[in-house]
Structure formats: structure tokens, C-alpha cells
Amino acid sequence: MSSETQTILTTDGIPLEESLKKAEKKNKIKAFLLVCPLLLFLIITYVFPIGDMLFRSVDDRMVTNMLPKTFKAMEQWDGKELPPEEVFEGFYLDYKKLVEEKTFGKLATQLNYEKNGFKSILKKLKRKMKKFEEGNYKEQIMSVHKRWADVEYWRALKRRAPAYSYSKYLKGVDMYENEDGKIVQVPEDRRIHKILWLRTVEVAFFVTVFCFLMAYPIAHLLATLPMKYSNLLMICVLLPFWTSLLVRTASWMILLQQQGIVNDFFVWIGLVADDNRPEMMYNKVGTYVAMTQILLPFMVLPLYSVMKTISPSLMRAGKSLGGTPFVAFWKVYFPLTIPGIGAGCLLVFILAIGYYITPALVGGASGTLISNHIAFHMKSTLDWSFASAMGLMLLSGVLAIYWVYNKLVGVDNIKLG
């Protein structure tokens, strides 16, 4: 058979295969064009800004551009002893220019992030500088404050010389680059970020476990009850789901306060003394209780949708083959619900790890999570590049779990009510 006899032609005389391919391509383009507006919108307003965050977190050009002469002179300096006269002269000229432009405050803030105590000596230098004479700046600057004669401060200054640095990321995991250029941990008593990361993971993990333990029985009940009753009970799951997060948090604040109903109940059943009511809010307990209730529907819904598809005859078959109800449940029913468990747990964990509102309101100092720390740096210290670095570290963790979720469950299978 020759290939020519095989080719089927359309009425236009074009080979069918080619014509089909053309139509397929047209359909592809059509589908893509429909998605395009949203995709472009998200890329501009969402994906690109997150990329901008990445840039911000390593961008350190501000200090570099503020002290050009200093850093130029510092290139020759090995950092072992006090820098030579040229460095001091460069610094004097740069700083004088900043004072004239009135932008020295920004420099002071930035350098204070690097080493505490920079702000005050820079202010003092600004005052004394007016009377400086020409030449021998090293002596003159060192006479302003004894810290200017401390080589540590000059090393700290040199660390800010590169235009891009990953130091914010190191700070986020309680590490820093020491004088010899080695990456080491900060002293034990100052490792605050490590505690925060561990606490965030711990809270997210236990909230997921609590949600699972509470959601499994009720999802099972909802899936096995007759439609009439289960629809009514489903409202108990869906109403909190649709209710404002702040309203739910507010109700927990009322319940958990020291004179609140939960404490009243404990006193009434004699668990605690009336004058010794435990503090249940503004600590981890409050965070756990409120977050578990708020995230519970996200666990119930995927479990329910999986359990709904399991035929009750399977359990009956298990029992009729001689298994006790518990064996039948464990060997037959439970393995079939694993996809639902995976979907629910991953979803709750992802949502819990980035939680902000509830911990900020009921968490107090010991119940705040990494998100609260990011907000603190955005709003209070204004160290935006550090906030960006922390955010991106959190994001990379979340995206890793999201990827697993996508592989196991598929994003298009997320169930919403």
C-alpha cells in the first residue's frame, strides 16, 4: 500500500489530518484566549508583585548608593584593624552630603538594623561634624564617640557594601555572617525567629490533628444519615463557614475571657475555683481553640464528599464475611476515606500556617505566629525587606505543600460547600 491511497481528503481537497490539526489548533487558541484576561490580570497584579517582593528582599542598594566614597575606599581594607584614613575621609564626605540632603535618618535606621548603637553615634557625629577641620578625619571622628574607634562598627558598615545581599534570609533563621565571612547562629538567647517558625509549624500541625479528630465522626454521620437530617446538620457546618472570620473570633473572645461563659462553666462544675479562673485567651490555648473551630469546615467538606461516594454495602459485606464492625471499619471503610483525609489535612495545614487575624486577636504574646511577625515588621519597624524575606520563606513552604496537594488531590477538586 502506498501512502497516497491512505490519505483521506476533505471536500476542499486538504488532507483530513491536516484539516483536523488546524481545527484543533484553532480550538486551543480559542480556549487560551478565554483564559488570557484573568491570567494577564493576575500576572500583573499578583505574580509580578510577588516577584517584586523577592527583589526587595535582597535589594540593598540604598546604603550602597548613600556611601559611595566610603565603600570605594573600603575595598582595600581587610577588616582586621581600624580602617585607614581614606575610609574615614570618604565616610565624612558621604555623610556630610547626606546631612545636607537631610536623608541621613534613613542611613541611621538601616545601619541600626545591622548593629545596635549606630543611630546614636551617627546623631552625635552629625552635631560635632560642623566644627570639623580639614584633614585627619580619622582622629576627629574617633574623638566624637568611643564606638567610632571600635572596629566592630566599621566591619558592620562594610557588610552593607554589596548592592544585593541575602542577609535578611539569614536573619530570618537566626543566623548571620560573622567577621570572617562564615555563616553562624546568633547567640542562644536571641534566637527569636527559630521559636516563631517552630511555633507556627506546631500550631498548624496540632490544629490539623484536632480538626481531623473532630471532623471525621461528624463527616461520617453526615454521609450516612438520611438526606432529610443530614441537610439540616450540614447547616451547622456551613453557617460558620459563611460567617465573617472576625465575628467568629469575636465570639471566642467573649467565650474565653476570664469572666466568660467557658470559665463560668468550669467554676460551676467545680473544675476551678471562682477566684482562680485560668487565663484562656491571649495565649496558645486561645489560638488553638479558635483556629480549630474556624478551620473545621475545611476538613469536614472534603471528608464528607469522599465518604458520600462510599457505598454502605461495602461495610455490610465486610461484616457478613465475619469482620466485627470495628474490623470492617478499619479494613474497609477507613482506607477508602484516605483521599479525603489527605485533601482535608493538607488544606487545613496550608490555611493554618499562614493564619494572621485569629492569632493576632486571641494569641497574645505566646500565641503569635510567623504572619504576625511579618505584619509587625511591615507596620512597626518598617524593615520591609526583612518582612519580604520572611514572607517568601513562608511562601516557599506553602507552595511546597500546595504542589503536593495539587499532585494528590488536584486543585480543580477543591470542594466549596
Added chain:
Amino acid sequence: MALPKYTEPHYRIWHYFYIFICSCVFFFLIAPLFVIFPLSFNAEEFLVFSEGMKRLDPEAFSLRWYHDMVYGTKNPWGLAAKNSFIIAIFATLGSVLLGTVAALGLSSRHMPYKGIIMATLISPMIVPLIISGVAIFFFMAKVGLAATHTGIVLAHIVLGTPFVVITVTATLSGFDHSVTRAASSLGSDPVNTFMKITLPLILPGVISGGLFAFVTSFDEVVVVLFLAGLDNTTIPIQMWTGLREQLSPTILAVATCLIVLSTLILVTAELLRRRSERIRGINR
């Protein structure tokens, strides 16, 4: 869930224990919402049940906090409610428009790179709000839209579209494409087919996605905290400030109104879901 007569005693006990556990969990889910109702009618200024309330004394109940919510001096709630509704309505329109069109493309079997594009479109729902907030704040500040309604609406469209995409693709997954082909073969152009055939069939999904987008925007506080100026205050922002500074009964009055609103939305969403299943011929 009546037990058969032959059930052995220990399974009977286990069964009642199981029902008890389930009741406790349902109570845990729903009870916190009901605490707010009676306390919002408290005549006193404290957030605990007064002695009078426990005795059901009519004197102990009053509408003063509702009065305060509407007519209070230097009242922020009026402006907040107006802003919230304006922002939520525009954000919903935007999300529904962009989301539905994208969902139509995504559920076509010819769509290239479906997995990665879907994952990208859903990501605003998954990424922690604080990160979205920081990123969108940097962007809006750069283009000069921080502290404007437009900026907040755009941000809420970003956060709302995943819900529309998910609900509409779910509705389209059971969609019988032969009806659109039938329309085309009868001489209808694509736009007409969409308006007359496809849209009415997927409308329940579109509306329930819109409801999700509305609630997301109406309840959103993290991103607005970064973006809002004094003129853009919303109900969640006011509640957030109130909860941080001083928990006053006025907040509970607002919260009660919000619970009523969410109940209405829930009922609408449920009815739509059932209607959608009926239209698409899914019987459960």
C-alpha cells in the same frame, strides 16, 4: 440511625458514645455564633450575661447598642458599611466576569497547559493572606493606587476569582456540550449560544461563585489593613480596630447583623446548589 434489635450491648454503648461525640462537635461548631445574639441586646456595658439577663428580666435587655450602631456620635459604621458594600459589589462583578470567562476556557478539553494555569489561577486562595497583602501593597503603592477604592477593588478581584473559577468549572464539568452544538447547527452564533444556552445552564454556579467572591471581599481585612486609608475604612477594619482596642457591645450588634447576612447568603447558596444539581440532572 436506629440500631437493629439484635445489636450487642457494647456496640449499642459505642453507638451512643459516637452520637454523643458528634453532638459535642456540632455544638462546638455552632454554639459560639449564638453567644453573640443575646449579648448584643444587653442593657449594660459589659460583655457578660448580667444577673437580670439570667432571670430573663425584660429590663435587662435593650436595643441601645443597635441604636448606637446607627445613630452613635462620630459613628464610623455608616461610612464603613457604605465602603464595604461598594467595594464588595465591584469586586464581585470583576471576579465573576474574569472568573467565568476563564472557567469557560479552562473546561475546554483543548486548553493547553491546563494544570499549571489552573494552579496559578487558584493560588491567591492558597497563598497566606499576609503575603498577598504585602505584595499587593507594594504594587498598589508603586502605581499610586494605595488608599483608593480602586486599589482595594482590584486586590479583592485577585482574591475572589479563585472561588468563581472553582465553582464555575465544577458546574461546567457536568455540562452537556451537545446542546451548544445543537444550537450552532441550528444557526446560532457563538455569542448568542452562550447568552441563550450556556449561561442560563451554568448560572447557578456563576451566582454561587459570585456569592463566595462577595463574602471574601466583604469579610477581608488583612489586605485592606495594608491598603486602606482613612476614607477607605470598611466594616472588617472597624471590627478589627474595635476588637484590638476595646470590645464594646456595639461590635456585637454589628456582628449580629453580619450573622443574619451570612445566614441569608448561606440559604441562597444552598438553594442555588440544589437548583444547579436539578438542572444538570444530577440526582443524589
